[in-house]
Amino acid sequence: MLVRDVMTHQFATLETTDTLQYALVQFAKTKQHILPVVQETGQLVGILPKNRLIEALADGRAVDSYIEALINYEPYSLQPTETIPDVRQKLLRLKIGHAPVLNEQQQPIGMMSTTEILAAYNQILERMESELELMFHHLNFGLFSVDLRGQMISMNHFVQTLLGWPDDYFHFGELPQDAPLVEVVQSVVNERQSLTVRLTINQHSLFAKGHPLYDQHDELIGVMIVLEDVTQLEQTAKELHFSKEWEHKLRTVVELAYDGLILVNEQFQITMVNDGFCQLFNVTERDVLNRNITTLFPELQVEESIQKGVRLQNVPTLIKEKQSLITILPIHDGDHFVGAICKITYQGLTQLQKAIQKVNQLEQQVTYYEQELTEMKGTKYTFAHIIGESQPMQKIKREAYAVAQSRSTVLLLGESGTGKELFAHAIHASSKQTGAFIQINCAAIPGELLEAELFGYAEGAFTGAKKGGKKGKFELAQNGTLFLDEIGDMPYPLQTKLLRVLQEKEFEPLGSHQTIQLDTKIIAATNRDLPSLIQQGKFREDLYYRLHIMPIHIPPLRERMEDLPSIVEEIIRDLNRSGFRIQGITHPALARLLTYDWPGNVRELYNMLERAANLTTIHAEYYIDLHHLPEQVTPAQQDIPVRNRYEATKREAERATIIQALREANGNKARASRLLGISRTWLYNQIQQFHIEEREYLD
Numbered sequence: 060m061l062v063r064d065v066m067t068h069q070f071a072t073l074e075t076t077d078t079l080q081y082a083l084v085q086f087a088k089t090k091q092h093i094l095p096v097v098q099e100t101g102q103l104v105g106i107l108p109k110n111r112l113i114e115a116l117a118d119g120r121a122v123d124s125y126i127e128a129l130i131n132y133e134p135y136s137l138q139p140t141e142t143i144p145d146v147r148q149k150l151l152r153l154k155i156g157h158a159p160v161l162n163e164q165q166q167p168i169g170m171m172s173t174t175e176i177l178a179a180y181n182q183i184l185e186r187m188e189s190e191l192e193l194m195f196h197h198l199n200f201g202l203f204s205v206d207l208r209g210q211m212i213s214m215n216h217f218v219q220t221l222l223g224w225p226d227d228y229f230h231f232g233e234l235p236q237d238a239p240l241v242e243v244v245q246s247v248v249n250e251r252q253s254l255t256v257r258l259t260i261n262q263h264s265l266f267a268k269g270h271p272l273y274d275q276h277d278e279l280i281g282v283m284i285v286l287e288d289v290t291q292l293e294q295t296a297k298e299l300h301f302s303k304e305w306e307h308k309l310r311t312v313v314e315l316a317y318d319g320l321i322l323v324n325e326q327f328q329i330t331m332v333n334d335g336f337c338q339l340f341n342v343t344e345r346d347v348l349n350r351n352i353t354t355l356f357p358e359l360q361v362e363e364s365i366q367k368g369v370r371l372q373n374v375p376t377l378i379k380e381k382q383s384l385i386t387i388l389p390i391h392d393g394d395h396f397v398g399a400i401c402k403i404t405y406q407g408l409t410q411l412q413k414a415i416q417k418v419n420q421l422e423q424q425v426t427y428y429e430q431e432l433t434e435m436k437g438t439k440y441t442f443a444h445i446i447g448e449s450q451p452m453q454k455i456k457r458e459a460y461a462v463a464q465s466r467s468t469v470l471l472l473g474e475s476g477t478g479k480e481l482f483a484h485a486i487h488a489s490s491k492q493t494g495a496f497i498q499i500n501c502a503a504i505p506g507e508l509l510e511a512e513l514f515g516y517a518e519g520a521f522t523g524a525k526k527g528g529k530k531g532k533f534e535l536a537q538n539g540t541l542f543l544d545e546i547g548d549m550p551y552p553l554q555t556k557l558l559r560v561l562q563e564k565e566f567e568p569l570g571s572h573q574t575i576q577l578d579t580k581i582i583a584a585t586n587r588d589l590p591s592l593i594q595q596g597k598f599r600e601d602l603y604y605r606l607h608i609m610p611i612h613i614p615p616l617r618e619r620m621e622d623l624p625s626i627v628e629e630i631i632r633d634l635n636r637s638g639f640r641i642q643g644i645t646h647p648a649l650a651r652l653l654t655y656d657w658p659g660n661v662r663e664l665y666n667m668l669e670r671a672a673n674l675t676t677i678h679a680e681y682y683i684d685l686h687h688l689p690e691q692v693t694p695a696q697q698d699i700p701v702r703n704r705y706e707a708t709k710r711e712a713e714r715a716t717i718i719q720a721l722r723e724a725n726g727n728k729a730r731a732s733r734l735l736g737i738s739r740t741w742l743y744n745q746i747q748q749f750h751i752e753e754r755e756y757l758d
C-alpha cells in the first residue's frame with residue numbers, strides 16, 4: 060500500500076499574505092492540524108501548524124495581521140509513491156503527526172497524518188486475517204488449540220474431518236475427557252514442553268505433536284496440537300518395500316532359471332539382462348542397459364521376429380559358436396505391446412540334446428507301432444488325425460465315433476476336400492470290424508467295370524475274365540468296412556443292385572451261383588446334392604433312404620475357420636515329416652489365410668502350404684510368409700470380382716476342352732488323356748472335379 064492510496068485530499072492552501080483570521084476559517088473548514096502555504100505558482104513555501112496560530116491569537120496578535128511570521132519554512136514532506144510502513148517509521152522517528160504530500164513540481168496534492176496510517180493498517184490487518192483463516196483451514200495437517208480449562212480456542216477443518224469432531228467443538232466446546240488426544244494435552248500441560256506421539260484414530264495413522272502456548276509474561280495459557288496423517292505415506296512405504304522384495308526375488312529367479320535372459324521395452328531398448336547373458340556375450344550390464352538390442356545384438360533378430368509376429372520358441376541357433384535354443388516372446392499389456400523377452404538356453408544342451416534324441420526315438424517308435432496298428436486295420440487315419448476343436452467338428456466327431464461302434468451304414472456328406480475320406484478311415488479304425496478297410500471310388504471306375512469291381516466274378520464269367528475269377532470289393536471287405544466314395548456318381552443300374560445287396564445282406568459274384576453273406580460295414584460318401592440328383596432321376600430315392608440312416612454333414616472350412624490355425628500347424632508337421640524344414644508360419648500369412656474363402660477346403664489348404672513350403676526352400680527360409688502364398692489368397696480387395704470371373708471362365712474353358720477330347724475319343728479315357736497330353740489318373744480326377752457326365756460326350 061502506498062501514500063497516494065491513503066492520503067486525504069481534503070485540505071486548503073494558504074499564502075504568506077493571508078490573515079490569521081482567514082487561516083482560522085480554513086482550519087475550521089478542513090479539520091486539518093497543519094495547512095500548506097504556497098507561492099502563487101502553487102509550490103510549497105512552508106506549513107502553518109494550527110497550534111502556532113492559536114498560540115499567536117492567545118498572545119494577542121491581531122486577527123488581521125499576516126500569517127507570514129508563524130510559518131514553518133522547513134517542513135517535512137512526503138512523496139505519493141512512498142510505502143506506508145516506511146512513512147510510519149519516518150513519522151515515528153521524527154515525532155511528527157502530519158505532513159503534506161508533494162508532486163514532482165513540489166506542489167501539495169494531499170495530506171498524510173497518523174489517522175490515515177492507522178486506517179491503512181486496519182485494511183491490511185483485515186486482509187491478512189481472512190488470508191490467514193483461509194490458510195489455517197486449508198493446511199494439509201490438523202491444528203487445534205485449547206486453553207488450560209480444556210476450552211477450544213481454535214480448530215481447522217482438517218481436524219474436524221480427520222477426527223470427525225462436530226462444529227460445536229469449535230464454537231464453544233470443551234475437549235471431552237474421553238476424546239483421543241486428551242492425554243497428549245495433559246502431558247504437555249504437566250511437562251511444559253513439546254512432545255510427539257504416534258496414534259491410530261479412525262483407521263488413520265497420525266503423528267500428534269503437542270506444543271505449550273505462553274503469553275507475553277511467559278505464563279502457560281494453553282496447548283497447541285499439530286496432527287499429521289501418515290496413512291498414505293506408510294502405505295507407499297510398505298508397497299515400496301514389497302516391490303523391492305519382489306524385484307529381488309525376481310532377479311534371483313531370473314539368474315537361476317535361465318541361462319541367458321534379456322528384456323527390452325517397446326522401443327527395443329534393453330531394460331534388464333542377467334549374468335548368463337552377459338557371460339555368453341562377454342559384456343557387462345552397464346555396457347548394454349538402455350541401449351538398442353538390434354544395434355548391440357543383431358544376430359538375435361528380436362525386433363525383426365516381433366515385428367513379423369513370429370513366436371520363436373526354443374529354436375536351435377548357433378550363438379557365439381555355442382549350440383543354443385532361442386525363445387523370443389512379446390509382452391503385452393492388454394492389446395498394447397510393451398516389450399519382449401529373449402531367452403537363450405546354452406548350458407547343459409548336450410545332455411538336453413541326448414534327452415531330446417531319446418524322446419524323438421521313442422516318439423518314432425510309438426508312431427511306427429501306431430501306424431502298424433492302423434495298417435493292420437487297413438486304414439491310414441484315426442480320429443486323432445482329424446484336427447479341429449470347433450463346435451461343429453466336436454459334434455460330428457462325437458457322432459462319427461458313436462456310429463463307428465455299431466453296424467449301421469454311414470453316409471458322409473460335404474464339399475470336396477472337407478475330410479470325408481479321413482472320417483471313413485477313422486470310423487473303421489475305431490469300429491469293431493476285424494476285416495480290412497476297402498475303398499472304391501465310384502466315379503473313377505468306368506461304369507461297365509464297376510460292377511465286377513464291386514461284386515467280383517467267377518472264372519469264365521465273361522470274355523477276358525481272369526482265370527480263377529476275381530474277388531470283388533464286397534468280398535474283400537468281409538468283416539471289415541467298404542467305403543463307397545463318390546456314391547452320387549454310381550451308374551443308375553448298379554444302384555439297384557447295390558440296394559438289393561444292402562437289403563438282403565448277401566450277393567453273388569458275376570457268373571457265379573454261390574451266394575456270399577454280407578458282413579460288412581458300409582460307409583458311403585459324396586459331395587453331390589443327392590436330393591437334387593433324385594429329382595433329376597439320376598439317383599434312386601430308395602437307395603438314398605437306405606444310406607441316409609446315419610448322415611454326417613462335414614461343414615466346409617469357411618464355416619469353422621477357428622480350426623484353421625491348428626490344421627495349418629498339423630499340415631506343417633506333416634510336411635516336415637516328408638522332408639521339409641518349416642518352423643512355422645508368420646502372423647501376416649496366417650491372418651491372410653483366415654480371410655480366404657477356401658472353396659477347395661482342407662485339400663486346397665494342404666496344396667497351398669505344400670507349394671509355399673517348396674518356395675521357402677529356394678531362399679532357405681524357415682517360415683511360410685505372405686510372399687509364399689499364391690495370388691488367389693493375396694489379391695488387392697478391389698480385384699476380387701474380376702478374379703472370380705477369370706477363374707470361372709478358365710474353369711468353363713477347361714471343362715469344355717475335356718468334353719471335346721472325350722467326344723473325339725468316343726469316351727475312351729486313355730485316348731482322351733493322350734489327346735489332352737495329361738495322365739489318365741489326372742483325367743479321371745478332372746472328370747470328377749468338373750462333374751462331367753457320360754451323356755455329355757456320348758451320344
Ligand SMILES: Nc1ncnc2c1ncn2[C@@H]1O[C@H](COP(=O)(O)OP(=O)(O)OP(=O)(O)O)[C@@H](O)[C@H]1O
Nearest residue numbers: 444445446474475476477478479480481586661662
Ligand atoms: N480335419 C482335418 N484335419 C486334418 N486334415 C484334414 C482334415 N480334413 C481334411 N484333411 C486333409 O485334407 C485332405 C482332403 O481330405 P479328404 O480326401 O478326406 O477330403 P474328401 O472330403 O474326401 O474330398 P473329396 O470329396 O474331394 O474326395 C486330406 O489330405 C486330408 O488329410
